[in-house]
């Protein structure tokens with residue numbers, strides 16, 4: 001166990017934790033719910049909604065969803081960071097599956113300002129791979145209290161969550177929690193209410209119902225303590241949406257998180273193919289240099305070249321629903337792609353796993369065909385290289401005639417293509433959010449919380 005116990009005098013506390021997954025799954029947010037219940041009794045003031053931060057989704061050792069949580073509070077006389085730290089530490093020890101795959105991390109920063117180095121740590125954690133050693137070094141440098149369990153990898157997410165301010169684009173999610181006795185039983189919900197919720201509130205809520213595949217998207221699976229999660233743009237709408245569902249099960253309560261879900265935040269860095277590392281994420285403006293080939297399973301592969309003339313394989317997988325578009329791409333097309341980098345193996349090189357395609361410019365393609373006989377209007381036959389053409393019908397030979405080029409109609413249009421709803425990851429930005437990103441400066445201290453952002457039922 002790694003541990004330190006430094007403090008400084010200031011009453012603002014930033015609490016980050018990650019990878020506290022237990023056998024109930026998805027427990028990092030449930031721990032957050034418990035912790036907020038505890039802090040509410042202590043009469044602390046919340047500076048921001050609890051933040052639910054999804055980090056680089058391509059990291060192979062991530063917990064499911066790779067979500068970390070940050071709470072920012074002002075402490076009152078009745079509480080101190082020691083007590084809060086110990087409370088969380090005990091909860092993690094009690095509830096996490098330490099040694100069974102969970103490697104929780106907890107970091108507390110007691111300071112008004114968040115050091116730039118921690119913000120930078122977050123920026124990198126969105127698309128790169130960071131070590132717990134780096135997190136520990138920063139924790140020591142700025143006198144943070146921290147504890148890592150298991151292999152301590154959770155310290156990375158915990159530190160990154162503290163450094164994440166979400167000052168521009170963000171979304172919200174309301175999570176409703178089940179009583180422990182209900183965990184493991186099936187979640188009963190009337191699909192009609194989910195459709196009503198979607199139809200009444202979209203796009204202020206999103207990814208709640210998939211009309212095309214007739215799928216409910218707000219219910220997690222498994223023995224999770226989360227009953228449902230509704231994503232959206234506005235806390236009040238989310239609160240009302242939960243009411244629309246008219247859930248019959250007795251719940252433990254609910255909490256509204258501010259989040260980077262649905263923002264595409266992991267793809268914001270331009271990556272050069274020459275520097276590309278396995279498991280990183282980003283985007284590139286590039287040109288297609290080999291025509292797409294459809295391989296077994298319906299996946300589509302092609303080679304792209306960036307503006308430094310470096311090339312890389314790119315793949316569009318069948319479940320994304322983008323293969324129809326991708327297979328119609330052509331050598332010379334100019335595109336932008338968002339991707340995660342798949343590690344090279346003995347069988348294949350590094351591959352860019354495509355998460356979106358923006359087609360900037362489609363190249364004009366020509367089909368070359370033999371010329372037409374002037375007399376019969378029939379297609380002529382080649383007599384061999386540079387030997388001219390002969391009409392099949394009237395047998396007339398024309399030695400000077402040449403092949404003609406016909407402009408081929410492209411079956412796809414320029415524009416943005418993102419995966420089908422059922423293939424969305426937590427960070428995938430839904431189509432309707434493009435151009436509607438929040439830009440308003442939204443900093444801790446300036447956040448006016450919706451009064452019903454948290455409730456624990458009796």
Ligand SMILES: [Zn+2]
Pocket residue numbers: 373374375376377378391392393394395396
């Ligand atoms: Zn002819």
